[in-house]
Amino acid sequence: MKVTLSSGPDAYALYLPSSGIMAIDTGRKQLVSEPSIGLVGDMSRFDRLVLHEDRSHIGIAFEKSAMIRELSELLDAPAAGDIDFADTVDLATANGSRITALANLIWNCLDVSDEHQPSSTFVEHLLQAMMIALLETVPNNYSTRLAKPTSPAIPKRLKRAIEYMHANISLPISIADIAEAAGTSVRALQTAFQQFKGTTPLNYLRTIRLEGVRKTLLDPANSVSVAEVARSWGFSHMGRFAALYQQSYGEMPSNAAKLRRGGK
Template identity: 30%
Template sequence: MNQHHSKVQRQFLAVELSSIDSARDWMGRICGPHNLEIIRPQELLFRHQGASLGQISFGVIEYSTSAQVQTQDLLHSYSISLPFTGTQYIEHKKDRIESNSQSGLIVSPGNPFSLTLSADCRKQLVRISRTAVEQKLATLLHREISSPIIFEPGIRLHNGMDDWWNTVATLQGMLKNQSSLFDFPDVWSSFQDTLISGLLYAQPHNYSQELQNRQFNRPVYLSELESMMKAHLDQTLSISDFEKAAGISREKLYRDFRTFYNCSPMAYFRNLRYQRVRERLQQPAANESVSSIAMDCGFIQLGRFAKEYQQRFGELPSESFKGKR
């Protein structure tokens, strides 16, 4: 009952450390367990300045020398960062994802990763509680979350994430004040909710499609059918196959596709094929050819394929292919 009258406990973060163990332990308490490797320990000067409030911590960190952070699982936190200067990159499975002042990174709990920072990397770091993110998504979806929320690790500054980072910068600036409106629980709760909701809507993750469906009242079966289409782009599927897979009438199938995709089911399937073939032509594997890629994507009549491809993209398949060799 007294919560509305008491202030939120705000913790200011300001530290300067020169030992690997102390820097690792400090960040371990904030983001989660990890290993820290420094090639030139004598050059290490770790700095972290920011504030922690509620379920979120904001800060600016730097190691002043190249550093590598490794973990099997952050356990309880999402770690989100964007360099002001310098670069960083993450190695996850077989992927290497670069990050600079125009592209950030997000590390999700449950995902092993290796993060390497350049010597001049100085970055904005946001830590959000895993519990808070899962609770917010459960509220948005009106159901419990059955598996961990895994975000795409690379953050591009578009589709709302540029606004998200601008909001972070504004909040962090306000948190530097000795007293602010954020000290009142109702006020901070609203801002915290906005920041977490914005992240869930703007940054792709394994629940994005369901969240989008819920937002636009799109039938869930359409997402399932889209996944089925993408898994069978090399096969000859008919409207009957889609009708059977969806378990609905052909009339409703056409009506929903017109409503949510503005085209027929077959046209949508064909659009997916063209998207896939263009992606593969622009990034061909060794020993691949235009014809082998086209046939892998279900295009058998190569002359017709080349003509339609040119009409769609303004260049021949061979031009897309050669442009990336």
């Protein structure tokens, strides 16, 4: 059977054969999938599918935006341009076997009745794992950059998040706001803070706010009230602020103000 495509979707596709042959015409060349050879391609470039008799394949498609987002996470930098995969995957290799096993797991999770289907979060993580596997093991135009060792320095997205916190310290800030400003996902931001700072983004924000308040309260040049200082550092609820301050420094914020006045 031959299927002509007028315009393919804006997605990347993985095809893994269990039997038979399938070919894809891209205009430039023909990609052929047969037992032990999988295909990875840009579906927007597909012109025609040729499906041979008794063919059986697992096909998984990934939106380009999702694949590019995953690539950017791995690079810790924006990805410029589309991904050009090497088209074929040797499923007889160790990497190919892992890709096949993961594809079968994804299929087995989806090819069940509704009552036995796993959560959407579980499936999403499996698909994310497959995107990472393809990016890291199938040769592509970003392979050289992906192969470079990860720098032990603080990631750029974490630096951007911290800079955003300091620049907007007096404003109400949510973790979604921080992630958007840093150009990453909430989950990736939480992982970065845990790995490099040993805490959560919001706990880190709270800490720098408390440190700012204490430094200001102890500054002999400061003449404003405790409440005004707290508000200037992003605390709107005075009772909660006082409790957090006492928990962190073992005294009420008013004591710091008294100490400052006594030092004049």
